[in-house]
Amino acid sequence: MNSVAAARVNDLLASYPDFPQPGIVFRDLNPVFADAAAFRAMIDELVEHHDGRFDAVAGIEARGFLLAAAVGYAADVPVLAVRKGGKLPGTVLTEEYDLEYGSARLELEVGQLPDGSRVLILDDVLATGGTVAATARLVDRAGYALAGVGVVVELSELGGREHIGDIPLHAIVSI
Numbered sequence: 001m002n003s004v005a006a007a008r009v010n011d012l013l014a015s016y017p018d019f020p021q022p023g024i025v026f027r028d029l030n031p032v033f034a035d036a037a038a039f040r041a042m043i044d045e046l047v048e049h050h051d052g053r054f055d056a057v058a059g060i061e062a063r064g065f066l067l068a069a070a071v072g073y074a075a076d077v078p079v080l081a082v083r084k085g086g087k088l089p090g091t092v093l094t095e096e097y098d099l100e101y102g103s104a105r106l107e108l109e110v111g112q113l114p115d116g117s118r119v120l121i122l123d124d125v126l127a128t129g130g131t132v133a134a135t136a137r138l139v140d141r142a143g144y145a146l147a148g149v150g151v152v153v154e155l156s157e158l159g160g161r162e163h164i165g166d167i168p169l170h171a172i173v174s175i
């Protein structure tokens with residue numbers, strides 16, 4: 001992919017070997033978020049790629065929130081926050097999953113959208129795919145349809161794409 005957004009992400013993406021633990025190369029998108037033109041290009045690409053195919057976005061805590069808020073605003077659609085375990089009140093759905101490092105729990109409040117709403121899942125990095133797969137299960141269990149997945153960076157060697165089945169995935173850059 002050789003889009004404007006991809007070029008800006010490739011320029012600005014910072015990589016930190018052995019963070020937060022030995023053997024992990026942490027991909028830091030904060031320099032992309034901190035560059036207004038790069039941020040706009042990234043959001044525009046996420047909106048345009050999935051244009052007309054989603055009724056709502058779901059952002060995964062925490063960096064996915066930044067993407068989902070901007071895409072939701074730009075596309076004039078509702079925004080769902082998929083939160084880490086124990087932070088949401090009311091009736092919530094829960095999914096446990098494995099991370100590239102450690103394990104975690106994600107939750108979604110029920111009853112926020114009409115049944116069958118087409119939800120686009122957004123996050124910064126696709127690594128092993130466990131986070132997105134758990135979010136997809138939450139979206140499905142909540143009664144919504146999976147419109148697709150948008151990420152800024154796909155770490156292709158980790159094979160995350162294989163863990164999300166046939167849900168259409170768009171990565172601005174794949175490294």
Ligand code: AMP
Pocket residue numbers: 024025026027028060061063098099100101123124125126127128129130131132160
């Ligand atoms: P995974 O479930 O393995 O696909 O991990 C994806 C989630 O963990 C995303 O929310 C990322 O923000 C974070 N993550 C996992 N690995 C990395 C990495 N190498 N660099 C930056 N973020 C990562």
